[in-house]
Amino acid sequence: MTNMQLWLRLPLVKAEFTENEPADASNDCLSGILNDSWETWNSFRLLCEHHVQLCVALDIQSSLPSINSLLRWFGEPVRAAIVHTDAFLTNARGYPCLSKRHQKLITAFFDLGFQIVISGSLVHNIPQERVDVVPANDNDGPNEGAPVRHELKPYLEYVAYLYQRMDPLSEQERFELNYRDFLQAPLQPLMDNLEAQTYETFEKDTVKYSQYQRAICEALLDRVSDEQTSSSNTVLMVVGAGRGPLVRASLQAAKEVDRKIKVYAVEKNPNAVVTLHSLIKLEGWESLVTVISCDMRFWDAPEKADILVSELLGSFGDNELSPECLDGAQRFLKPDGISIPSAYTSYLQPITATKLYNDVKSNKDLAHMETPYVVKLHKVARLALAQPVFTFLHPEFSRKRNNQRYAKLRFEIPPDTGSTLVHGFAGYFDAVLYGDIHLSIEPSKPTPAMFSW
Numbered sequence: 001m002t003n004m005q006l007w008l009r010l011p012l013v014k015a016e017f018t019e020n021e022p023a024d025a026s027n028d029c030l031s032g033i034l035n036d037s038w039e040t041w042n043s044f045r046l047l048c049e050h051h052v053q054l055c056v057a058l059d060i061q062s063s064l065p066s067i068n069s070l071l072r073w074f075g076e077p078v079r080a081a082i083v084h085t086d087a088f089l090t091n092a093r094g095y096p097c098l099s100k101r102h103q104k105l106i107t108a109f110f111d112l113g114f115q116i117v118i119s120g121s122l123v124h125n126i127p128q129e130r131v132d133v134v135p136a137n138d139n140d141g142p143n144e145g146a147p148v149r150h151e152l153k154p155y156l157e158y159v160a161y162l163y164q165r166m167d168p169l170s171e172q173e174r175f176e177l178n179y180r181d182f183l184q185a186p187l188q189p190l191m192d193n194l195e196a197q198t199y200e201t202f203e204k205d206t207v208k209y210s211q212y213q214r215a216i217c218e219a220l221l222d223r224v225s226d227e228q229t230s231s232s233n234t235v236l237m238v239v240g241a242g243r244g245p246l247v248r249a250s251l252q253a254a255k256e257v258d259r260k261i262k263v264y265a266v267e268k269n270p271n272a273v274v275t276l277h278s279l280i281k282l283e284g285w286e287s288l289v290t291v292i293s294c295d296m297r298f299w300d301a302p303e304k305a306d307i308l309v310s311e312l313l314g315s316f317g318d319n320e321l322s323p324e325c326l327d328g329a330q331r332f333l334k335p336d337g338i339s340i341p342s343a344y345t346s347y348l349q350p351i352t353a354t355k356l357y358n359d360v361k362s363n364k365d366l367a368h369m370e371t372p373y374v375v376k377l378h379k380v381a382r383l384a385l386a387q388p389v390f391t392f393l394h395p396e397f398s399r400k401r402n403n404q405r406y407a408k409l410r411f412e413i414p415p416d417t418g419s420t421l422v423h424g425f426a427g428y429f430d431a432v433l434y435g436d437i438h439l440s441i442e443p444s445k446p447t448p449a450m451f452s453w
């Protein structure tokens, strides 16, 4: 039946073995489950060819396996975590509570949207004044009709308390909710002309522009000393200016550090150019900014730039053709000129991501399996640290410069993880705007509160 789901119920266990005491190699199903229930789940779902209606319910017991082995389940279609009453400890007042590790796990499960089910019999000696209950599964006792309190209510109340204690979602997280684990086709801003709506979304990311502003401030200070302030006019070119947020950041930076600048705003999207012209008129920047409606690779600039500012980065760094566009634009950068960004590096990380895998697979062709997507990753297990892949530096005046890259990476999965399934690779980037000012979505050093990419 298409609207039915089958939940495979498994204990959340993984035995830890030393080298001298290898895992039980027998095929016995129970020992398989007791050794590592993830392996049982994996065998079963492979036999079912990753069927989308096959999900998991996990039994949570009093002892938990290692954190790395637990993390594997974050990328699996877990629908429920069944917490047994005997997994609860007793607090000083005699009420049920959970160990710190269990608390963290349940909180993570809430974040991933897993249902929590409480199961078992009353094992706590709840203080007398609170026991006004009928036993579980017995609503027909002598007090029939009287208000009843389920005997497991104290356990439920404790779990509800863990839920209420969680930090509320930030404005950014609420904004991103609908994008979680949703496949989006990457933008192709060189081939396509972006829509007004897309620019509007970019422009909401104030953190991105304030990082650019900081970088431009630093570059202007390095370029023009305090003594030269009145005599020097720095030529700054924003290439791929869109509707003008980097032009604004440049003018604000110049004002902040008290340096004179002359700005060229180069943009090849004729629709964005119309908005850019209106912005300049509205702000009264006509004497400061010249708009050039042209592809940067073919523009014949009337003078050379001191600073070239661009934001042509994709989620994997170079995948929106920033290197190719900037190769063209650096023709009009002075030999000692500055490019912001000055470098960017892509990163890769193996992940388990059942939902994404099934979404891609539903297209039933190889082309979709070999397509990179933009995704706000949420229900995924990140199996190893991300590693750098390709780096591009700007400007790059060497005659031997070449945008072809090849990399071979070896990922080490932490040994206490157990077996894992790699559905694909998550890609990220880290960009050096100028000096030590970065834009990054790499998980170990993300730019705080930045939501682009």
Ligand SMILES: C[S@@+](CC[C@H](N)C(=O)[O-])C[C@H]1O[C@@H](n2cnc3c(N)ncnc32)[C@H](O)[C@@H]1O
Pocket: 189, 190, 193, 194, 199, 202, 203, 239, 240, 241, 242, 243, 244, 245, 246, 266, 267, 268, 269, 272, 294, 295, 296, 297, 310, 311, 312, 313, 325
């Ligand atoms: C990612 S958007 C950034 C827009 C804007 N700077 C911002 O931060 O909101 C990249 C912009 O570069 C423009 N672009 C891409 N390739 C270009 C090229 N070769 N010449 C001129 N503009 C280009 C696109 O049309 C788009 O407006």
